[in-house]
Amino acid sequence: DLPVADVDPEIAAVLRDELLRQQTTLEMIASENFVPRAVLDCQGSVLTNKYAEGYPGRRYYGGCEHVDVAEQLAIDRAKALFGSDHVNVQPHSGAQANAAAYHALLRAGDRIMGLALDHGGHLTHGMRLNLSGRLYDVVPYGVERDSGLLDMERVAEIARATRPRLIVAGWSAYPRKLDLAAFRAIADEVGALLMVDMAHFAGLVAADLHPNPVPFADVVTTTIHKTLGGARGGMILCRAEHARAIDSAVFPGQQGGPLEHVVAAKAVALKIAASPQFRDRQLRTVLGAKAIAAALTEAGDVGVWSGGTDVHLVVADLRDSPLDGRDAERRLEQIGITANRNAVPFDPRPPMVASGVRLGTSALATRGFAVEEFEALGETIAIALGPRFDAERERLRDRCRALAERHPLYPDLARTTIAG
Ligand code: PLP
DSSP states (O other), rough: OOHHHHHHHHHHHHHHHHHHHHHHSSEOTTTTOOHHHHHHHHTTTGGGGOOOOOEETTEEOOOOOOHHHHHHHHHHHHHHTOOEEEOOOSSSHHHHHHHHHHHHOOOTTEEEEOOGGGGGGOOEEEEEEEESHHHHHHEOOOOOTTTTTOOHHHHHHHHHHHHSSSSEESSSSSOSSHHHHHHHHHHHHOOOOEEEEEEEEEEHHTTTSSSOTTTTTSEEEEEEESTTTTOOEEEEEEGGHHHHHHHHHHTTTTOOSSSHHHHHHHHHHHHTTTTTOOOHHHHHHHHHHHHHHHHHHHOSSSGGGGGGGGEEEEEOOTTTTTOOOHHHHHHHHTTTOEEEEOOTTTTTTTTTTTTTTEEEOOHHHHHOOOOHHHHHHHHHHHTTTTTTTTHHHHHHHHHHHHHHHEEEEEEGGGGGOOOO
């Protein structure tokens, strides 16, 4: 039984190169994070061998007594952390969690309201080419042109006029907290169900830095791998009345065997998310994003969507800049920062070019960045997006490299067989 380096040197090289890339660059993709070694241990474990269709204590396969323990721990920890009646930890991804929630609560052709993709929503909130856009009658809502913010009175007007069966609150690129009480009131007024997709801000919720959607929503969906910092995959939390429909929509409605190695890794991540160290990390995440927004604002060469942030991401607004989103992404890449271009609301440029760049602080906070280091990074990014970039490029790259070296990532991993 040989390690991957011996069985498949080409794939071993990919693992090694990707580890090196993660170690030597600064990861600012807002949906990414670095999982702890304990999560990697679970995901690379023998639990991957096990079929376990069904739920703990009610499986369609023998030999599930150990994976049952892991899945029950994941469920119980999620229930305790978020205060939810019921949790399903089996969705393979955030997209599948959302599809299962719709499948449980809606019929094809029902009307849903979701934040428009180009205003920060996710594909699964009703984008035309996504299953959500094809199966359901989608009414998008958006942010205001002046403020870049959701105006809940406008959201209410759209809901009153269109009477959706379900309203989705949640985002992939919106730099502010949601008014969950207002969403609940609108849903009640028009007789809609409320689903909150907290994929991006679940870690902030766990750390009490964002209001918890569980008391407000009928169903809450999330990924585990963004701010929550755990295994790549999804989860659904719901009120007791929807428990059976949700479980049945995940299995057998949509999936076969759960990924029990990932479920175990989700359990580990949920344990960590209840710790004081996790809260400190989320605090640095949010303060770091605020520091970056402040640095961009002070330099003044680019705008900042909504003038700042309350969460783990900042969207630089390039609508008035000669630089477009693609140029900005490339410039950052040249100095060792990985980020992604992003449409901003009322974007005059096409989506493949876009007028925004989304900068997340989660992964770097996990790496150990302090608020002062985020301040230095903000200054670096501001120069990179301004007129001095060409003259300063080398110096900025050295600064980013030094910041990465100050916070070693997976220092022991390079010596294991995983990395070859
Ligand atoms: N929901 C939101 C708000 C997201 O931002 C994302 C991913 O970026 C998803 C769902 C989908 O998650 P996944 O990529 O695991 O399918």
